[in-house]
Structures are given as structure tokens and as C-alpha cells.
Amino acid sequence: MDSHSGHGYTEQKDAYLKRIRRIEGQVRGIGRMVDEDKYCIDILTQISAVTAALRAVSVGLLDEHMRHCVVTAAQESPEAADAKIAEASAAIARLIKS
Template sequence: MSASETPTRGYTQDKAAYARRLKRIEGQVRGVQRMIDEDTYCIDVLTQISAIQSALKSVSLGLMEEHLGHCVKHAVEAAHDSGDPSDMDAKLAEANAAIARLVKS
């Protein structure tokens, strides 16, 4: 891969959709900031924060699905072809750690 090439990630084909979703979440966060500035009722602020957390979790799960279906899958295929499981083991450990972080949050 040359220096000018960008590596393909699992989410690359859906990058625009992820960007739109994150922009929407960014707007929600700005809305919560505005609610705080305007002394909005606590429960209403908490409801919006819950919606933001749910939206972020949805993005996270989508990215995890893309990672498993692209990056981990390719590592498994490469390990099968080469007989060297080290990259596959690293990708699986990486995915397990990411899942553990998602479950904790």
C-alpha cells in the first residue's frame, strides 16, 4: 500500500452514514448544553442524555459488527491461507477487549 492510499476499514462503505449519525448525536449534545443553560427540568435533560447514550451504543454496535465482518474475517482468512494465526489471535483479542469495554459502559 502506498503512502497516498487509505486503508479500507470495515465501516468504509458506510462512512457517510456513520458521519451523519455522529453529526446528529453532536447536535443532541449541543441541545443538552442549551437545556442546561436554560435551566430545563432535570428529568427532561436526563431523558435527552439517555437518548444520546442509546445513539452512541448503536453506532458502537454497528462498528463492532463491521469490525468482526471485515477485519477479523480477513485475519481468519489470512491465518487459514498462511498457517500463521498470530494476526488472527491479535484481532480476536482486540475485538474481545472492545466488547468488554462496550459491556462495561
């Protein structure tokens, strides 16, 4: 765990949870669409919407990480900053792959 209290997203936690619950509902809706044999393109459209919503949450969390965790680490030491930047770079690489 980080040496500071809270995470960068803490102030926006309720908003993130609301968005994630909305995404969960969208995913359940996709399951219903498949179960009800809906048109392929309609299902793909919904999958695209869920993917975009997840990406938006990811970008928001990454932004919070940079603004909070990386900045806090930079105030602690260059080594801590390097570690947080490496975490962020790895997260960005994973996001780009997906």
C-alpha cells in the first residue's frame, strides 16, 4: 500500500461506482440480447458502448493516478516517483493492448 492515505480516485469514488454499476447493467443487457437471439450488429453496438465506457473509466483512473499518486511520490523522493511513473507506463501499455 502507498505511504499516503487514500487514492487519487477517492474523491470521485461514488461517481466511479455509479459508472461501473451502469456498465454492469449494460453487460447484463448484452447477455439478455444474446439469450433473446437479437440481431448481431445490435449486440456488437452494445459491446462497443461498454468497451468505450470501460475505457473512459480507465482513463479517468489513470488521470487520478498521475495527479495524485505520482505527484505525491515525486514529493517523497525521485525513486518513489520513478516507481509510480513505471506503474503508470505499464498501465498505459496494458490499456493500449486492449
